[in-house]
Amino acid sequence: MNRFAELLDRLAYEPGRNNKLRLITNYFRNVEDPDRGYALAALTGALSFKHAKAGLIRDLIAERTDPTLFALSYDYVGDLSETVALMWPKASTDRLRNNPPPPTLTDVVTTLRTLGKAELPRQLSRWLDDLDETGRWALLKLVTGALRIGISARLAKTAAAALGAKDAHDVELLWPGLTPPYLDLFAWLEGRGDKPVNRDPAPFRPVMLAHALEETDFANLNASDYSAEWKWDGIRVQAVSGRDTNGHIVTRLYSRSGEDITGSFPDLLPSLHLPGAIDGELLVVRDGRVQSFNVLQQRLNRKTVSPKLIKDFPIHLRAYDLLADGETDLRELTFAERRTRLEAFVKKLGDPKVDLSPAIAFDNWERLAAARHDPATAGAGEDAEAVEGVMLKRHDALYLPGRPKGQWWKWKRDPHIIDAVLMYAQRGHGKRSSYYSDYTFGVWTGTGGDAQLVPVGKAYFGFTDEELLQIDRFVRRNTTEKFGPVREVVHEPDQGLVLEVAFEGLQRSTRHKSGVAMRFPRINRLRWDKPPREADRLETLEQLLKGSVTPEPAESEAD
């Protein structure tokens, strides 16, 4: 566990991809089976421990520390596992004398696999006694399923591949058929065994992702090299069907990260009756009309999928790529070729729940910009509300996992912009703990002497590190009241900080005093130049909700 903890610790701080690879490969080289296999499983998210919840960790620490000291520490550190790892009292002298060896990663993984829920607290505290600060941190992160150290599964697989000077792609293709601790994979990588075979009839294929397009990128892009389609505001899925050894169709839905989400959408499975792998967007379509993400969201993350839910939120797959057709892997074909195969495949499926994502006709960037600005009249019609921009895909792009340069681009619609006033600031968690980095902002309502600010949202990103420092300093110097980790910040007509907030959409909310809730709000700019009295009013947001004002594009914001 200690070697794995050291690895995680180094990885958590190392920003460079190649250096991360070196650290992981170095670990795989120096650590034996099966520890390294479980490490690979942990780094690729292939391990899960259902019983170890944050509540349990809290209980363990509560038994051992003063509640006030714990609260102060947690507030400062901002991360439960880390706080507990650091505060955990030194083991009793008895245990120190016996000096039991700290658990290995394999000990932890195999023990937890069979350990009953009732045994867990005792086992966990024994391990915590035997590990050092870093070991405890890694253990808690591992068992609570919150590693989050900036390592993609892809990177971990690449590091493993490097052990045998193999291409990461080869490992990706084998991956769905492999299970921890991957003895066969390491044997192959070290030249001691045959290449493992993927026997999964409906495997996940690593998805291809797009880069965000900046206006400046157009100079280097040629319109005739690209096709365009709407960027649907749904959920990216891979719908895979294949035949098992008995010839039965097996169908699975995967999220873009490869998580199996089949169970949440039983109503879509009968529609996927032909072997193949579709890359597409999961949407809710009512009466032929695509619903907004807000509607789709109500179908997600439900423990049970009731008949009523299925009826009220009819699910739909909008297909935009085909990765496999029957037994044939299409990923080595160009996008144009795959699109032709996709059109035929969708036609052959002949199912109303699966349709094609239409192409947008354009011959130059101006035409495309116009379509993006007004999807309704450019072909999206009534579905325009579910369009969040356009996608550009090179005609000759192969289907490459990851985010290859210059192949696919996403060009989102301009966000809405308002000027709001900073009202409260809260210390961040994780990376931003000890910095006031979560901001509640408000707009004006009422007039004259009754004018007051009403909170309309919260944002915790969008600013640069330098701006974070500036706001943090402002918050500390202009605090009017403290409520635990939250500070009320001066917000008077002539005194305060105006934040230019960008957001994607607005919905009615009963949870917020203002009656509105923003989607994806972020700090666009700091308006040190603007007195709070000139910030926006609630009426502006209400009109936006009614649709009577079109969103003001960020570029044309008048100053």
Added chain:
Amino acid sequence: MRPQDILTPQPAGLCCKPGGFYIDPVRPVERAVITHGHSDHARAGHGAVLATQETLDMMRLRYGDNFARSTQAIAYGEEVRLGDVTVRFHPAGHVLGSAQIAVTCEATRVVASGDYKDAPDSTCVPFEVVPCDVFITEATFGLPVFRHGDATDQIKKLLSSVKLFPERAHLVGAYSLGKAQRVIALLRAAGFDAPIYLHGAMEKITSYYQSRGINLGELRPVKGMKKADLAGTITLAPPSATSDVWTRRFPDPVTAFASGWMRVRARARQGGIELPLVISDHADWDGLTATIKATAAGEIWVTHGEGDALVHWCKTQGLAARPLDLVGYGDEDSGEGDIQASSEGGEA
């Protein structure tokens, strides 16, 4: 006399009225008694200054010969009478020349400990417990999450990184007074005998340490070195320099930072640190609480840092405790200054 009449917090610093002086004043005063040479404690412009020879020397190095109207050096264990009180200096183990100041008036003794640590440090005289009635403690790391551990393990971590990335330069952010020299001494103790490179801002104070008989091995200025020749080397620099354009002279540098703050991951990441080294010149939580107990003081005053937790802990131990709320030694803002500090203020 009541302890609060012996030493009283005032805007200029901790004031001893019966003795007619201030301890570590943040504003110019007539008579100042200084615990140690860090710039937030030792400022220029006072009338008379009483401090250890090392502290006086460091002030002279930083501020020039005329940093005070008059100075008086005092050794550890030495006692002087000032007004109605006696003042005695005891080692604080923080940096070279750092002292705790015991102020005794009639039968009451108050110890102002300045910044201190109870961990081993070969570059200064070890901390000494001074029994007293009132112990004035810092609380820079006054939360139970701060446990610094063994500094030699941190040095091992640095050396194994140097081994894994031989083509990169390792850049260690460390305060130029105290921390840098301690890190160098620790590297030498771990058997690292290659030349160690120094940022220009560290040269003066480091050679002062050497002149006081502290062996730091071969040190070289980094200035003028070719980029390629810095591969596989270790350079010590002030923390602020490690995020500066100055670092462009190094081949793919690994940025390390030696500080107690590095115990908290978010702090390290905010500073863009890739190799946090938990090495501190302040007492950690266990050190603070053990020291408080060892002094047998019945009353604890907490100056700067994370005072709330320490005051709470004292109360659970049946000790009277209160925060002094002195400003100028790093209030809440010192933490961030720690990483971005352009000066040496708020050192940790």
